[in-house]
Amino acid sequence: MDGERELQKAYESILGSDFEKAIEWFEKAIALEPDYADYHYKLSITYARSNKLEKALNRAKHAVRLEPDNESYRFHLQYLYAREKVQQAEKLLNPINERLDMAIALLKEAIILDPLAIEAYLILGAAYASRQEYHQALSAVNEVLRLDPLHEIASQQITEYKHQLMLQDNIQANSYDQK
Template identity: 40%
Template sequence: MDGESCIKKAYNYIWNADFEQAIYWFEQAIAAEPENASYYHKCAISCARSGKWQRAGECARQAVLLEPGNPEYEYYLQIVEAQLLVLEADRLLDQQPSKPEEAIPLLEQAARQDPLNFEAHYKLALSYRELGRLHDAVSCAREAVRLDHNHFAARRLYAELLRKQRLANNPI
């Protein structure tokens, strides 16, 4: 089957909310036309939406390799790589004991690569709080709330940090 027919099948599966089959057909399109950067890009998007971040990264990198200078592909690669950094930071934060000092550089890089990544800002706020870096924690929590005002835990964290900051600045 040719690549374009595989892409059509993939989109049919997307319309029916069967993302696993869509990914399968994007990969079939890639197998049929391995030099077509757009197929890798489309596969990367579906993999990311399905939480398959490693595969999304592989596909996004390949799209950029095949078509360097394509701003859409380069931007999407940045987004995927930022999320991969957040996932690596999660691994460090989930260890016992937690390793926020190692996670912070990863989260800072993720936030620089994708300033709209809520998770990077929120987890930075938590990590800074854990290390007692109140000013940095407040700044990151504020940004997390700005990005997702309805996120209850972020709003609660921000309020808590503001209270701590006020107490630190005006001790009784």
């Protein structure tokens, strides 16, 4: 293969924690063999690790176009789409909650794309809690504990959401008693 030397240099750069240099070497390998899907895939992984999601998505899409039957490439692309939806949802969440419905929809899509996306479940729980929908918040965060039983933040959120749910139930009971 023409890009084998460049690939080795990219790996050496990764081992040295120089991801920017690794990106350069992967790009050189791609320049030598533009139709070799694995180079695009590996560059996508490196971009993703460097928090360059848009570039990671572009390379992953290219790898899938070149080898549409490669399950690893398709899974990686799906994972990146899930990350993108989580990032979009985070941008929509704000104290005013004017775009909360859209954020929740994006988080649900991210979970469909990557059912192991713990961050998506945590944010979804927080979004529901901000709407005072504590049953849904608990459901989302319970999924985190199913995936990672020792997840500290999820445990804290569950305690908080249960407390809020209890307060909400007490307020509703008092309201009913006054009628």
